[in-house]
Amino acid sequence: MSVKSLTLLNYRNYKNESFIFHNNFNLIIGQNGHGKTNLLEAINVLCKFKPFRKTNLAEIINFGSDQTRLKGEIQNKGNLNEINIQLLNNSKIIKVNNKIVYKTTKYSNLNKLVTFLPQEIELIKGSAANRRNYLDLMITNLDPEHLVDSKNYYKILKQRNALLAKPPKDSYSLLEVWNEKISEPAERITKRRIKFINKLSPLIAKYYSKISGTGDLINIEYKPQFEITSNYTDDYISSLQQNLKKDILRKFTTTGPHRDQIIFNINGEDSSKFASQGEAKSLVLSVKSAEIELYRELSGEYPILILDDVSSELDDMRKSYYSQLLNDYSGQIFVTTANLEPVFKRNANKIFHIESGKIIRESG
Ligand SMILES: Nc1ncnc2c1ncn2[C@@H]1O[C@H](COP(=O)(O)OP(=O)(O)OP(=O)(O)O)[C@@H](O)[C@H]1O
Ligand SMILES: [Mg+2]
Structure with a gap:
């Protein structure tokens, strides 16, 4: 499966921005606080109809706006589904292929994402x-x-x-x-x-x-x-x-x-x-890798990988593991980083440079 496109209207710090993604490796580069994690969160909302963790829906609406909209296309096993989500303070309206959907799990269960988020050390x-x-x-x-x-x-x-x-x-x-x-x-x-x-x-x-x-x-x-x-x-x-x-x-x-x-x-x-920070991080990474393998074995598909801020504090060992994971992975990947590290540049099929909730440059 892959997310083909995404348009965000009044989503957190994105006023009106459209993305066409590559079906393999997408790299999102930007300085701190410019909207990298927000974009990953929006991809999760498009696929699962909810943010990564329990978040008050009102929080994702752009400050000063009364609603947010997400629009995008998801390719899943030969089907291209157009998703349209409208979020108001206390309610959401979800349309798939222009029809309102009430039993949302029917669609969200089709989409599998594996996340690598800094807070997952928890x-x-x-x-x-x-x-x-x-x-x-x-x-x-x-x-x-x-x-x-x-x-x-x-x-x-x-x-x-x-x-x-x-x-x-x-x-x-x-x-x-x-x-x-x-x-x-x-x-x-x-x-x-x-x-x-x-x-x-x-x-x-x-x-x-x-x-x-x-x-x-x-x-x-x-x-x-x-x-x-x-x-x-x-x-x-x-x-x-x-x-x-x-x-x-x-x-x-x-x-x-x-x-x-x-x-x-x-x-x-x-x-x-008793685990050190490094040991705990390696363990999280191992759990995620095992999850990908199990999912692939059972469904025959690659889940979408979401990797937020992986370049921070990585030692050489884990850096080389990530690099290999990204190189060998045939599914869709979204990676964010504040610094364009050579390991990512070599791999990326498409690079989005983000500044204050806008794409200022796009390559690939
Ligand atoms: N509802 C909202 N409306 C407008 N702006 C918001 C909203 N929610 C969060 N923001 C802004 O989004 C910014 C944070 O974006 P994000 O977490 O995506 O940054 P980032 O690029 O991932 O940064 P870092 O590199 O530090 O992780 C903050 O400046 C925050 O004020
Ligand atoms: Mg971030």
Whole structure:
């Protein structure tokens, strides 16, 4: 898949700008604060109908304007779809090929992007929730049922927590019903996560060794707060029962997939606590590379790569890995940089020079 074109109207610091992209390597060059990341974010909005992370939609509307519009064409397996997005303060209207679309996931699920963003170091250094969310997103991409189970799980969890906080007639007897109910999606979520980790772990180890050039051992551990034997439901329900006093005291459910740990170990040590910045960055890069490989294997397609600000603080080892990744990649790539480094110039098919939300020069 590839994004052929994009027009931005009142999108962040872009007033009215149009881009025709190359289907391989696009390089975006500009000084700090001129709109490089904004452009990548807009590409994400065009493909997924939302920014990279939870952002208030009003924030992306140009200061002083009351709405923003994005228009673009996405080529996907022989289909050219024209996307039209209008964002107002609290609402969005999405049209595909001039028809309003209500079930947007039908289109957004077709588009796969793999991002390399500076803040994604959080995947390693941040809380376990970061790793759970990331993993769940990857699994959902491959199996939409995972999202159905997650939504159901959190709905039941909310009801169970409400009961813990305020039991009717001061009785917790209803909890047994909720324990049974929640254990069903919990089992499916946990089993999918474990299966996926078993697949992902050797791939991440392979890429880490390539990127870091060390013999460090990488493995991913999935750690629920209770031991799983052959019967998950029984194990989980007895864990809920054992933790009942604690749950009542804290007024929320303390065990289950929403609290499970996902630990990336380097030589047996938890990387969220012990990895250096460089090790953590190499690990993120390995996770992303593994994600690309898995996606390619399953769909036969290249995802779009979005690399924001990769040139900053790269050591030679990772620089050469990036350079090779970009050289060998047949899919579409968007890279931003403040300095035109030789490694990017050699590769780029099209270069956009950005200044204050405008293309001041275009080459290739
Ligand atoms: N809603 C908005 N309306 C107008 N301008 C905005 C809006 N949101 C952000 N900006 C401006 O966009 C600029 C930041 O753009 P962006 O993050 O894309 O920069 P960048 O080129 O990626 O910079 P860096 O190299 O520092 O990462 C800031 O100057 C900010 O004020
Ligand atoms: Mg930026």
